[in-house]
Amino acid sequence: MSEPDFGTGKKKFNVYVIGLVLCLVLTLIAFWAVMPPKYSPTITFSLIFIAAILQFLVQVVCFLRLNAATEQSRINLMSFLFTVVVLVAVVAGSLWIMWSLSYNMMH
Amino acid sequence: MRVAAHVQNHHQEADSIDVFGFWLYILTDCILFASLFATYLVLHKPHAVGPALKSYIDLSYVLGETLFLLASNFTFGMSILALYKNKPALVKAWLILTFVLGACFVGMEVNEFIHLAREGYSWQVSGAASAFFTLVGTHGFHVTMGLLWIIVMIVQLSFFKISDHTKRRMIYLGLFWNFLDIVWIFVFTIVYLMAVI
Numbered sequence: 001m002s003e004p005d006f007g008t009g010k011k012k013f014n015v016y017v018i019g020l021v022l023c024l025v026l027t028l029i030a031f032w033a034v035m036p037p038k039y040s041p042t043i044t045f046s047l048i049f050i051a052a053i054l055q056f057l058v059q060v061v062c063f064l065r066l067n068a069a070t071e072q073s074r075i076n077l078m079s080f081l082f083t084v085v086v087l088v089a090v091v092a093g094s095l096w097i098m099w100s101l102s103y104n105m106m107h
Numbered sequence: 108m109r110v111a112a113h114v115q116n117h118h119q120e121a122d123s124i125d126v127f128g129f130w131l132y133i134l135t136d137c138i139l140f141a142s143l144f145a146t147y148l149v150l151h152k153p154h155a156v157g158p159a160l161k162s163y164i165d166l167s168y169v170l171g172e173t174l175f176l177l178a179s180n181f182t183f184g185m186s187i188l189a190l191y192k193n194k195p196a197l198v199k200a201w202l203i204l205t206f207v208l209g210a211c212f213v214g215m216e217v218n219e220f221i222h223l224a225r226e227g228y229s230w231q232v233s234g235a236a237s238a239f240f241t242l243v244g245t246h247g248f249h250v251t252m253g254l255l256w257i258i259v260m261i262v263q264l265s266f267f268k269i270s271d272h273t274k275r276r277m278i279y280l281g282l283f284w285n286f287l288d289i290v291w292i293f294v295f296t297i298v299y300l301m302a303v304i
Contacts, residue, residue: 011191016184023177030296031170034303041304048304052296056289063180063285072123076130083134087141094145102152 011065019062026055122275129279133286136249140290143245144297147238151302157233160302163223169299172215173291176250179208180288183281190277195269198277199261205284206257209250216247239298246287246294253284 030051037044060066060080068074151160186201220240223229230240260273260280267273 011184011187013185013188016181016188020177020181024174027170027173027177027295030300031166031173034300035166037304044304045301048296048300052292055292059180059285059289059292063184063288064282072127075127079127079131079134083137086138090138090141091145091148094142094149098149098152 015062015065019058022058022062023055026051026058030055122271126275126278130282133282136286137290140242140245140293143238143242144293147235147242147298150234150238157235158228160228160235160239160298163226163228164299164302166299166303168215168219169295172212172219173295175208175212175215176288176291179205179212180285182208183284187277187281190269190274193269195264198269199264202257202261202264206254206261209254209257209284213247213250213254216243216250220244243294243298246290249290250287253280253287256280256283 030048033039033044033047033051039047066073066077066080068077182201182205186198186205189197189201220243228236230237257280260276263273263276
């Protein structure tokens with residue numbers, strides 16, 4: 001009998017090990033880039049953010065195992081994507097508003 | 108037979124709705140963290156008042172914390188795999204290991220907070236410091252609650268063995284524990300690594 005996974009994805013040992021290795025590598029790259037900072041701030045900044053976003057995707061795919069295989073998992077995936085949209089709106093929106101406020105106060 | 112299958116089906120559907128509800132809780136928790144991140148970023152603009160976090164943090168220490176949390180995530184995955192294979196003792200062993208790794212993380216974080224406060228970077232020195240302690244503290248609090256939950260889960264597994272209920276609860280706990288590691292990726296990138304650049 002197959003285990004019910006409630007749309008949260010079946011965990012697999014191989015996928016877990018691959019996920020762990022990728023996460024380790026990405027974490028080490030991010031820390032290596034700033035201990036001490038090796039490149040110009042813009043490059044370092046992009047590097048650690050690309051590493052973070054990649055690691056986020058690796059964890060979502062390998063550990064959370066989000067997928068679109070069943071109806072239930074598609075609902076999970078859609079609500080997840082919607083949350084990502086809200087997150088970006090909250091964070092980018094706040095920064096935009098505060099930056100523009102600060103700009104208008106100084107000029 | 109058909110009635111039994113129907114009941115089983117119905118049961119699973121109800122379970123799926125339960126898990127979806129828990130998933131929605133986690134997503135709303137993400138929004139809580141997003142607002143804390145936004146607050147932190149706004150208060151940490153380059154010329155913010157108060158001492159800079161940069162001179163107080165030790166990145167190799169933070170790397171240690173990160174590795175503990177990542178390892179605990181992996182061991183939790185192993186306990187889910189043991190659950191699939193119906194091996195209660197193995198599930199509990201992996202859960203205990205997850206607990207130990209998670210407790211190391213929380214211990215290191217508390218120690219770091221005490222250290223920061225002693226050196227003069229405490230909660231009340233600036234808005235930026237308040238935002239730092241709120242964001243990192245909220246994450247640490249979630250991990251602490253996760254640790255309590257792991258203990259509860261170990262006790263439940265001892266009493267109820269591996270049943271449909273304990274399986275479903277393990278899935279909840281797995282989602283929660285994984286979510287905490289995902290939030291931590293952004294904590295160490297935005298709070299610690301960006302502070303140093």
